[in-house]
Structure formats: C-alpha cells, structure tokens
Amino acid sequence: MAEIRLENVRKVFDRKVVAVDGVSLMVKDQEFTVLLGPSGCGKTTLLRCVAGLEQVDGGRIFIGGRDVTFLPPRQRHIAMVFQSYAVFPHLTVFENIAFGLRMQRQPEAAIRQRVQEAAELLHIADLLERYPSQLSGGQRQRVAVARAIAVHPEVLLMDEPLSNLDALLRLEMRAELKRLLRDIHATTIYVTHDQVEALSLGDRIAVMRDGRILQYDTPLAVYDHPANTFVGGFIGNPPMNFLKGMLRHREDRLEVATSGGTLEVPEAMRSALLAQNRDDVIIGVRAENIEPQTQEAPNTLRGTVLVVEPLGSHNLLTVRVGEEHVKVSTSADFRPRSGETLWLRVHPDKLRWFDPETGQAIRGE
Amino acid sequence: MRRRFQWEPYILLLPSTVYLMLFFAWPMLQAFELAFRDENGVWTLEFIQRMVNDVNFWKAVRTTFILIVTIIPLQFLLALAMALLVNAKLRGSDLFVYIYALPLAISDLAAGIIWFAIFTERGYLNTVLYSLGILDQPYIFLNYQTAWPVVAVVLAEVWRATSIVMVVLVAGLQAIPREYDEAAQVFGAGWFTRLWRVTLPLLRPSIQVALILRTILAFQVFAVVLAVAGQALTVLAAEAYRWYGSWRNPHVAAAYAALILVLSLGTTVFYLRTLQVSEEVRV
Numbered sequence: 001m002a003e004i005r006l007e008n009v010r011k012v013f014d015r016k017v018v019a020v021d022g023v024s025l026m027v028k029d030q031e032f033t034v035l036l037g038p039s040g041c042g043k044t045t046l047l048r049c050v051a052g053l054e055q056v057d058g059g060r061i062f063i064g065g066r067d068v069t070f071l072p073p074r075q076r077h078i079a080m081v082f083q084s085y086a087v088f089p090h091l092t093v094f095e096n097i098a099f100g101l102r103m104q105r106q107p108e109a110a111i112r113q114r115v116q117e118a119a120e121l122l123h124i125a126d127l128l129e130r131y132p133s134q135l136s137g138g139q140r141q142r143v144a145v146a147r148a149i150a151v152h153p154e155v156l157l158m159d160e161p162l163s164n165l166d167a168l169l170r171l172e173m174r175a176e177l178k179r180l181l182r183d184i185h186a187t188t189i190y191v192t193h194d195q196v197e198a199l200s201l202g203d204r205i206a207v208m209r210d211g212r213i214l215q216y217d218t219p220l221a222v223y224d225h226p227a228n229t230f231v232g233g234f235i236g237n238p239p240m241n242f243l244k245g246m247l248r249h250r251e252d253r254l255e256v257a258t259s260g261g262t263l264e265v266p267e268a269m270r271s272a273l274l275a276q277n278r279d280d281v282i283i284g285v286r287a288e289n290i291e292p293q294t295q296e297a298p299n300t301l302r303g304t305v306l307v308v309e310p311l312g313s314h315n316l317l318t319v320r321v322g323e324e325h326v327k328v329s330t331s332a333d334f335r336p337r338s339g340e341t342l343w344l345r346v347h348p349d350k351l352r353w354f355d356p357e358t359g360q361a362i363r364g365e
Numbered sequence: 366m367r368r369r370f371q372w373e374p375y376i377l378l379l380p381s382t383v384y385l386m387l388f389f390a391w392p393m394l395q396a397f398e399l400a401f402r403d404e405n406g407v408w409t410l411e412f413i414q415r416m417v418n419d420v421n422f423w424k425a426v427r428t429t430f431i432l433i434v435t436i437i438p439l440q441f442l443l444a445l446a447m448a449l450l451v452n453a454k455l456r457g458s459d460l461f462v463y464i465y466a467l468p469l470a471i472s473d474l475a476a477g478i479i480w481f482a483i484f485t486e487r488g489y490l491n492t493v494l495y496s497l498g499i500l501d502q503p504y505i506f507l508n509y510q511t512a513w514p515v516v517a518v519v520l521a522e523v524w525r526a527t528s529i530v531m532v533v534l535v536a537g538l539q540a541i542p543r544e545y546d547e548a549a550q551v552f553g554a555g556w557f558t559r560l561w562r563v564t565l566p567l568l569r570p571s572i573q574v575a576l577i578l579r580t581i582l583a584f585q586v587f588a589v590v591l592a593v594a595g596q597a598l599t600v601l602a603a604e605a606y607r608w609y610g611s612w613r614n615p616h617v618a619a620a621y622a623a624l625i626l627v628l629s630l631g632t633t634v635f636y637l638r639t640l641q642v643s644e645e646v647r648v
Contacts, residue, residue: 053547073550080551086544090566103553151552 002064002154002187003029004050010058011045011211019045021211022059027204032181032188033216036198037208038234043191044083044159046208050189051157052076063155074103079153079186083160085144087132093119093143094128100151118150121180138169145177149184156186162197174200195235199223207231223286225352229359232284232352238316238327240284243301244356247279256283259322260301266348269364273353276362282354287329289350292317292342300343301326305336319344393626399619412616416624419617421599421607428590429600431515433583436522440579441572443523444530449560451531452538462535465528473525477592480521484513484593509597517593522586529582530575537571538564573640580636581629601625 004027011020019042027033035043048054050061052073061069068076079100087096095102097115106114119125122142132140141161148156161177162170178201181188192198198205199219206216207227215227226232232240245256247265254265254273263283265273273281293300303319303326315335317328319342328344336342353362403409416422447465451458468476483489484506491503506513545567549559565572587602599607605621608614 051547051551053550073547074553074555078551080548082544082548084542084544086542086548088545088548088563090569099549099554100552103558147552157551 003027003031003062004155004187004189005062006046006050006059007062008059009046009049009056009061011042011049011054012057018211020049020056023208023211023213024059025206025213025216027187027189030185030187032190032201032203034198034202034205035189035191035208036195036202036205036235037193039193041208042211043193043208045211047157047159047189047191050155051078051080076155077153078155078157079148079151080157081144081148081159081161083163085140085164087140087143087147089132091131092128093124093130093132093135096132096143097128097146097150099147104151114150114152115146118146121149122146122176138165138173141165141173145180149180149186152184153186156181156184156188158188158190160192161190163192163194177201196237199235205235207234225361225363226284227361229282229284229354232354236286238287238329240286240352241290241326242282242284242354243321243324243326245281245283247273247281256281258283258301259324260303260344261321262299263301263346263351264299264348266351266364269351269353269362272362272364276355278356280356281362282356282359284352284354285326285346285350287316287327289346290326290328291345291347292319292328292330292334292336293345294336294340294342296343297345300345303342303344305338305340305342308336308338310335317342396619396622396626399616400623403616412614412620416604416608416617416620419604421604425599425601425604428515428598429584429586432518432522432586432590432600433580435515435519436583437576437579439519440523440527440530441576444527444534444575447527447531448534448538451535465531467528468525469528471525472588474588474592476521476525477589480517480524480589481507481593484517507594507597509594514594514597518586518590518598521589521593522583525589526579526582530579533571533575533578534568537568537574540571541567569640573636576640577633577636580632584625584629584632601628 004025006023006025009020009023010018012018021042023042023046025033035046037043045054049056050063052068052071052075056069059069060067063076063078088099091099094115097118098111101111101114115128116125119128122145124139124142124146127135127139127143132143135143141164145161148158162173165173174197181201190201199222202219204216205219205222206213207222207230208214209230215222215231217225222231223235226235226240229240229242233242243258243260245258245263247254247256249255254270255262256265296302301321303321305317306320306325307318309316309318310332312332314332315330317330317336319326319328321344326344353364354360355362400412401408401410403411447461451461451465471479481488485491486503486505486507488506490506491500494500495503506517508514541564545563546559549563554562585602586600587606590598590600590603591606601621602625605618605625608621609618
C-alpha cells in the first residue's frame with residue numbers, strides 16, 4: 001500500500017515567490033494522478049517536493065502512511081523519470097537501468113534478471129551495451145523509464161517525460177506508457193502541461209494554477225464539468241466557449257439572453273442561478289456540443305460563419321455570435337461557406353454556468 | 366563546382382601562430398640546440414653528462430618529484446573539497462570563491478617571502494611557539510638536514526596555487542546538469558556514492574585539465590623554493606637558473622630546461638591516456 005497524501009504543502013522560493021500554495025492532495029494506492037497546468041503553475045515543484053528534491057516550507061507529505069516530509073529522497077522509496085531523462089552518460093544502458101538495484105545491493109543475478117525484464121518491456125534489450133550518446137532521444141527516454149520500473153517502485157514520479165519527444169513519438173510512447181503503467185501497479189504522479197496527455201493517461205487529474213489545485217477529479221468530470229472558467233479554457237481542444245448572458249424571467253420560465261440570441265435555462269439550474277442574486281452569468285459550452293442548423297429555430301443562437309477549418313475527421317468552424325466568437329465542431333461533410341448564417345442549437349444539459357466575477361462554476365441539482 | 370579557397374580562417378590564425386613560433390617554438394629549438402651543441406657547432410652529449418654528474422642533479426630531481434607527489438594529491442583533494450563547497454550553493458558560498466582566489470593575485474616570489482617570514486629563525490611561527498611557551502629558544506626550521514624546508518615549500522605552494530585547481534573544478538562542476546545528481550539521489554545513492562559514481566566520472570575532463578596544468582607548473586616550481594628555502598633545497602628549475610646565473614654556462618642550463626620540457630610532456634601524455642574520456646561517454 002502506497003497512497004500519497006499531501007497536507008497543506010507550501011513551497012516558497014527566495015522568500016517571496018510562492019510556487020506551491022497550501023496544496024492538499026490524496027492519491028490512492030495504485031492510482032495514476034496527473035498534475036496539469038500551464039508553465040509556472042507549480043506542478044513540477046510540487047512533484048519535486050514529493051520526491052524530496054525540494055524541502056517544503058510548510059505542510060506534510062505522507063507516502064504509504066509514513067511521514068516523509070523531512071526524509072531525503074533515497075529514504076522515500078520512490079522512482080522518478082526526469083524531463084531531461086538524466087540518463088547517466090558515463091554508464092552503459094545496462095548500468096543505467098541497474099543503478100537503483102545496485103544502490104539497493106541486490107544480488108548480481110537478480111540485477112541481471114530485472115534489468116533484462118525492464119529492458120524487454122521497453123523494447124531496448126538489444127541496446128544494453130550502448131552508451132546514452134549512441135541513442136536517440138526516444139531510446140534515452142525508454143532507458144529512463146526502464147531505470148525507474150526496474151526497482152519495482154511503489155511510487156513512481158514522472159516529470160513531463162514525453163515533452164522532449166517529437167509529436168509522432170510522443171503519441172506512440174503515450175499509448176505504450178499507459179499499457180506499461182497499468183501492469184506495474186505503482187502509485188503514479190505524472191506532471192504535464194499537455195491536456196491531451198492528462199486526459200488520456202490519468203485516473204484523476206489535478207488542474208493547477210498559481211501554486212494551487214483548482215480541480216481534482218476524473219478526466220471526464222474535469223472535461224465535462226470544469227470547476228471554473230480557467231479549467232474549461234485550459235482543457236479541451238478547442239477550449240470551452242464562453243458567452244456573457246443576462247438572466248431574465250419570461251412568463252414562468254427562466255431564460256438567458258446573449259448578444260446572439262436567447263436560450264432556455266433548464267429546470268435543474270433554476271434555483272442555483274436564482275440563488276446568485278445577480279442577473280449576469282457566463283455560460284460555457286464545448287465545441288462538439290453545438291449543433292449548427294441552416295434554418296432558423298427557437299432556442300438557438302444566430303451566428304455568422306467566419307472561418308471553416310477542415311481537419312479531416314471533422315470541421316472546426318469559427319462563428320461570430322453577437323459580439324463573441326464561438327468554436328463549433330461539425331461532421332466532416334457539413335461544409336458551410338464563410339459569411340453564411342447559421343443557428344446554433346445547444347442541448348440545455350450541456351450548458352455550463354459560471355459566476356462572472358469569480359469564474360467559479362454554478363452547479364444545479 | 367570547386368569551392369573557392371577560404372582565406373579567412375588562416376588569416377585569423379596567423380597572429381597567434383606567429384606569436385607561438387616567435388616566443389615558444391623558436392626559443393625551444395634554440396634551447397635544445399644549446400643543450401646538444403658546443404660553441405664550435407659540434408653536436409655533443411657533454412652538457413647532458415655534466416648535468417647528470419653534478420652533485421646537485423639527483424638532489425634536484427628527488428626534491429622536484431617529492432614536491433610533485435605531495436603537493437598535487439594534496440592540492441587536488443583540497444581543491445575538490447573547496448569546489449564542492451562552492452558548488453553546494455550554500456548561503457555565502459560566492460564569498461568562498463573570492464577568499465579562495467585571493468592568493469592567486471600574489472606573485473609566487475611574494476608568496477615565497479610570506480612563508481619565509483613565517484618559517485625563518487625569527488619568524489612568526491617561532492615567535493608564536495615561543496610566546497606560548499612551547500619552545501624556549503627559536504627552532505631553525507629551514508635547516509637542510511631536516512624535512513622542514515620541504516614542508517614549508519609544500520605549504521607555500523598549496524596555499525598559493527590550490528585555487529587554480531579549484532577554479533577549473535568549479536567550472537567543470539557547474540557544467541554538469543543537476544538532474545544527474547538528483548536522479549542518483551532518487552534512486553538511493555548517498556552523498557559519497559553520488560560523488561564517486563556520478564560526479565567524479567562526469568568531472569573527468571576538468572580533472573584532466575587541472576592535473577595537467579598543475580603538474581606542468583610543479584615541474585617549473587622555482588621562485589617559492591628559492592625564497593623559502595634558499596640553499597637548503599634545490600629543484601630542477603633552480604639548477605637551470607644556477608647554471609645560467611652563477612656558473613655562466615647556458616649549455617648545462619639549457620640541458621635542464623630540455624629535461625623539464627621532456628618530463629612535462631611525458632606527464633601530459635600520461636594524464637591524457639589514463640584519464641581518457643572516450644567519445645561515447647561525453648556528456
């Protein structure tokens with residue numbers, strides 16, 4: 001059992017730059033958690049605190065129930081994959097993978113066997129006698145992962161392990177990492193700024209900004225129900241569309257008026273929105289949840305097509321709705337001309353509601 | 366299509382080539398000629414024989430080697446410790462660099478005189494020991510029958526020139542990315558293991574440079590020995606000076622100079638081979 005528990009972890013550089021600002025986080029045993037955020041959000045610093053490479057300035061870190069806050073890295077029983085790989089240039093691939101095992105003073109036979117296993121899992125068994133300078137970037141990265149899994153870690157920390165690979169290799173390695181990490185059952189914290197990586201790999205994603213965790217939830221929940229406008233805008237490609245709206249009553253129903261048209265407020269949201277005690281609101285909707293129509297219809301937003309980007313599997317439209325731009329994802333055979341007028345229909349359940357002042361999500365029943 | 370001949374690199378190389386030829390290569394050849402050719406232009410081994418058969422020759426060889434085998438390991442270990450301290454980036458470690466580098470600004474003769482002032486009969490060391498009541502009369506440290514002159518020269522040289530080695534090592538350490546050390550920490554290596562298995566192997570190119578530099582300088586050690594020990598101690602470079610200055614014999618002096626050159630060259634080749642950094646191991 002090796003769950004990781006962070007309590008109010010704080011890290012300040014040079015007495016003024018707050019890199020990690022009171023983060024509490026619970027990663028369950030064998031769970032794969034992704035720390036996701038833009039550069040400078042503190043995600044790598046937080047990971048380095050867990051590794052023991054940075055001393056925390058406040059809070060506690062527990063690994064497997066053991067308080068490791070003040071233990072050096074080597075007593076934390078972790079393995080780590082670095083962004084720059086940090087594969088030792090003066091050691092062969094074999095000795096690199098064996099490094100952690102030698103530090104544990106494993107018998108020679110066990111070292112040979114486990115290095116071989118790890119190398120085979122990563123398809124580098126034929127490179128064991130080479131030196132890192134004779135390897136490609138992708139191969140070095142495999143060595144770094146093999147070195148980490150060879151020690152059979154209960155906790156595996158990964159700091160942007162794929163960010164130095166080219167796009168094609170990254171895609172391939174991503175799928176391979178997913179298979180590999182499912183099989184080794186380590187509790188994993190994985191740092192990335194790439195939201196696609198986060199969505200595809202993580203059991204849960206912790207979205208960070210300015211040293212804090214904004215949302216910690218499953219990939220689908222983070223994608224579908226962002227905790228605030230920042231998360232909605234950061235995750236997803238294209239990012240979530242946001243429109244300013246005004247709430248108003250019409251007869252016994254509640255409506256939201258935007259500069260492009262009026263939409264009905266679903267019954268489930270009604271009380272939560274009225275409890276806000278203000279009329280303005282921000283509505284959010286994902287590009288794929290918008291259905292463009294060529295005929296005028298009630299409960300739609302009227303817009304003008306600005307740009308059509310055919311992307312093969314689908315088309316991405318940029319539509320001007322009132323004073324705002326909205327991204328719309330359509331099927332590949334729907335090809336409107338630019339300048340054409342469309343009516344955008346949004347399923348009421350797919351609308352997300354945010355407080356215009358704080359950006360926080362407003363949740364219904 | 367033939368590529369046009371590129372003049373620019375050669376023009377840029379010209380000044381330093383001329384400089385090296387004029388002030389290094391040419392005098393070197395002349396020294397060799399002086400060592401192997403008499404006034405009448407006849408090639409001879411006479412001067413080499415006079416050098417080797419001189420009473421001071423083996424003493425000078427012995428002292429030079431004793432100085433080298435004591436000073437260099439001592440300096441290397443000290444310099445490494447200092448460099449690691451500087452590189453640890455503790456608070457105020459920048460200050461260490463300045464303090465360590467201070468003796469570099471002092472000429473070797475002046476450094477020798479400082480240490481002479483410490484070890485001489487009425488020097489600081491005797492004064493302190495006397496006033497503490499450890500000695501009842503001044504002790505003559507710089508007596509040629511004791512090992513003290515060697516100790517004094519070793520101390521003076523270590524004090525004076527350790528920081529050269531340190532500066533080279535600090536530069537080398539700073540060029541090693543931190544992640545290597547961090548990876549070693551994460552995978553369970555303690556401080557000494559990291560130093561031995563990660564830092565030192567990666568530092569090898571700098572160690573090589575530092576050792577070559579330091580050993581060559583040690584073969585040429587002269588002013589400090591003269592200032593601290595005077596006649597009590599002699600080294601190869603001091604003999605070259607004596608033959609030229611006191612005995613007015615440039616031929617034997619040149620023979621000493623040639624010997625120093627051959628020894629320096631020999632150790633450089635030795636270091637280059639034993640500490641060889643193969644192509645695939647480079648960072």
